[in-house]
Amino acid sequence: MALGAVAGRTGSGMSVINRIRVFLLGYLFWTALGGLTAAEAQTSRAECKPLSLYCMELVPTAAYVGVKASLELARPASAFGVAVSRDGHQRYDLVAHVEGLPAAPQGSVYIAWVMPLDLDPVVHLGRIDNGATNLGEVAFNKFMVLVSLEDSPLATERKGPLVLRGRSPSSRLEPHDLFQVSAFADPQQGGGRAHGAPGQNGHDHAGGDGADAAWPMPAMHPGVRMSRAMHTLVPDVAPWIPETELAPQGNVAALPEARPRETLYLNDGDTLTLHAYPVRKRVGGRAWAMLGYNGQIPGPLLHVEKNVTIKVTFKNDAPFASSIHWHGLRHDNRFDGVPGLTQDPVPPGGTFEYEVHFPDAGLYWYHPHHREEVQQDLGLYGNMIVRPPAFEALPFVSTEEILVLDDLTVAPTGNVPYGSDATNYMLMGRFGNVPLINGEERVELHVARFDTLRLFVTNVSNTRTWNMSVEGHALQVMGSDLGLYSDPVWEESMAIAPAERYTADLVFPRAGRYAITNRVQSLDHTAGVFFPEIDTLGWIVVDSAEVNRWASKGPTPRPRMDPMVEYTRFRRALARTASLGPDSLYVPDREIELFIRADSVPPLVNWLLNADQSWFQPVEWTGTMPMMNWSATGRQVDWVIREPTTGRENMDIDWTFERGTTEIIRIVNRRDSPHAMQHPIHLHGQRFLVLSYNGRPVQHQVWKDTVLIPAGMTADIAVEFTNPGKWMLHCHIAEHLEGGMKMAFEVE
CATH class of the missing domain: 2.60.40.420 (Cupredoxins -  blue copper proteins)
Incomplete structure (x- = not known):
């Protein structure tokens, strides 16, 4: 198990970023109250609210009755919305809040220790006393903390009497009572569901007894048990099946083959047509019915300069009404692409003229904003990269790659259908079981030794948050969404949520072949246990020949414009x-x-929702409850x-x-x-x-x-x-x- 901080770099000297931190101090003085309401602020910080996800109570032993203590599971510094290790373990800063602890005998100290529930390893956190004590960072799935009275602050193992003890909120997870779950099973249903041949990453699970014939069952995870009662769940809407709705007479082979994306360099006043229509895409050894812009998945990559304006004709030959939303752009509201708010949806066979302005440098993307859980999931998405003037630019690098992360939900029988009149997968969202990067199952990137590779990464998944890393290399995170960090942030991995974008640099001093992976800690709710999952997205191949760093790019100056200057407003x-x-x-x-x-979900789903109330993952990384998730619809x-x-x-x-x-x-x-x-x-x-x-x-x-x-x-x-x-x-x-x-x- 991993333990230890992932360092982030900050600037030195009294820079603009430090001045903004001074202002943040005024805003954040009340953080000692934890951002609680006025009534909650009166509660001692040494106490936790019931079933808190980010606080654990420390219970005193008999000799220390009367001591009040808790551990705040605070968010550590991170470039991302969630802080995790390379392997996907949730990272916490432990802050102890203690009241009433008697003074330690002369020469003795109170020491805090942390360990996973199997007690190995036992890690010395440090000295603890009354008041608030920052004990540092931990990254275990389930853990306990013990406080003991020791003879030395340098003690390397716990020998003294126990004073306080507590278990992480995640340790409240327990296996479901399968006897109670079985009460929801239909005795008229047949036996177990027949398993199909393993598919991508072994996630496929074929349909079988108890399913509506029109609804093939969703892919199941091979490491997660599914009770017989789950077989009774079927969405309460008719299925929309891509093979029959997109392909002529259901013949996917008759569709045009999807092409890799093209890169288009556009100048001010240029025009472009984006045409949405059905295509076939080969994934996992078979062809699938999908959608593409201009026949491409991802859609065309648009390169423009800051402050450029272009005109885009959208032609819709998808089977749904649609639109194009230009995600992240601060442009004219009339062209934001939101049906019912800024425009009418474009019907099948219709067109719409967009005028798209690019006021900010950064990485952006475009996608539908009507039934996007279907259209975007089937391939309607593309990137836009907006270059700033040279004096605002990032340091020059010789190699750039634009990566799009996505996933696709498939089964041995074909695409897993979507709800026709209402959306299904309504609980957690639609987790795909086939990871895709730039529309493919794998990518291979090539760089020279000592080269700096800049990655521009977008997550277009319906639901999945990714934890992407590169084997043996740290990421220097340079920017996100609409801007740059004033100081790059060093991270082990990139935790990127749907619709987010991040820019990161990597340097490769050694030749070799390095895996690009998605590493997460999945949760088996039925058994109440975590398990690791690793998906390989591709490789970076570093050639043995060195890049001529000086000839190719010369010195790498920092940007002349400090991004934090804008924050002072x-x-x-x-x-x-x-x-x-x-x-x-x-x-x-x-x-x-x-x-x-x-309120309207079936009794079995309601029981399962109640059973999982003891603790929730900060981020659900994978779809380990596909049956109850797949069956829930917008009607429920x-x-x-x-x-x-x-x-x-x-x-x-x-x-x-x-x-x-x-x-x-x-x-x-x-x-x-x-x-x-x-x-x-x-x-x-x-x-x-x-x-x-x-x-x-x-x-x-x-x-x-x-x-x-x-x-x-x-x-x-x-x-x-x-x-x-x-x-x-x-x-x-x-x-x-x-x-x-x-x-x-x-x-x-």
Whole structure:
């Protein structure tokens, strides 16, 4: 098991970034209260709220009755919305809060130790006393913490009497009671489901007894048990099957073959046609019916300069009404591509003219904004890279690669269908069982020794958050979404949520072949255990010949424009809190909360949701509950954005902002939701800074349009409202968006 910090680099000297941190101190003085409500702030920090995901109680032994102690599981510094190790273990900063601990005898000290539940290894965390003590970072799936009285602060093993002990919130996970689950099984159903031949990564699971013949069963994970009762679950909508809906007479071979993406370099005033139509794509040794822009998956890669404007004709020959949303661009509201808000959906056979302006350098992407859980999932997506003027640019590198991460859900019988009249996979979203990178199962990238490779990475998956890493190499994260970090951030891996983009550099001093992998810790809810999953996405091949570093690029200067200079316009918003006294509690300008309403799910699904209430993963990395997830539809489930001050929900929320203002919005991902999970929240047409998670400051600032909020966490963001019009805020898990998790706001 891994333990230890992943270092992030910060600048030295009194730079602009340090000045902004001074302002953040005013905003964050109240973090000692953990970002709680006024009533909760009166509770001792040495106590945990019931079933907290980010606090563990330390229970005193008989000799120390009366001591109150807890451990805050705080978010460590990270460039990403969730902090995990290369292997996908959740990283926590442990902060002890202790009251009433008697003074240690002379020469003795209280020492904290951490260990996984199998007690190996036992790791010395350090000295602990009354008050708040930062014990450093841990990264175990399930763990316990012991505090003992030792003769020396340098003790390497626990020998003294036990004082306090506690177990991580994740250790509350227990196996499901299969006897109770069996009560939901239909005795008329046949025996076990027949297994098909293993498919990609061994995830395939063939259909069988108890399934509606029109609904082939979803792919199951071979390492996760499925009870007989699960066989009774079938979506309550008719299936939409790509093979029959996209291919003439169901003949996939008759479709044109999808081509690799083309790169288009566009100048100001140029025109482009993006044509959506069915294609066939070969994945896993067979052809699938899919969709492509201009016959390509991914769609064409658009290269433009900052401040360029182009005209795009969208021609829709997909079987759904559609549109194109230009994700992340702060351009004219009329062309944002949101049916029902900025335009009517483009019917099959129809066209729409977009005027697309690129005001900000960065990495962006385009995709449908109508039934996107189908259209985007089947291949309608593409990237845009906007180059800044030379004086704003990143340091020059000789090799760049634009990577698109996606996944596809398949079964031995063909594409796993989508809901026709309502979306299915409505609980967690549609996890694919075939990872794709640039539309392929594997990529192979080539660089020279000592070369610097720059990766521009976009996650276009419906649901999956990736934890991508390169074997034996750290990532120097340079930027995200709409901007650059003032100081690059060193990370072991890239945790990237749906719709997010990151830019990272890697240097290769040694020749070799290095795997690009996705490494996560999956959760078997039935057994209550974690297990590792590793998917190989491709390789980076480093040639033995050295790159001529000086001839190819010369010195690599830092950008002349410090990105943090732009952040200073947030001084007014941040400085508002600087005058607050120690007894004050900051109140944001607006607040919303995120949760699920699942009152109409079948009794079995309701029982399983209740059984899993003891603990939720901060991020669900894989689809280990595909049957209950696949069967839940938009007729049974609502995903909700709620404004607590008014009780308004989703599109009934009515927010108006004055152009040129900055407001701080608090987003609460409710832990008490029937199924709490991560939500990547996207704001159209604006940009923002993420200020804090659970009241702890975000150290690495960058302009964002999408923020990942793990289960049970609260994020505060400072939004710059500069772009007039009516815009959307929504969850970018495609099924959650279709399930209602969206709202509109207007900038006047």
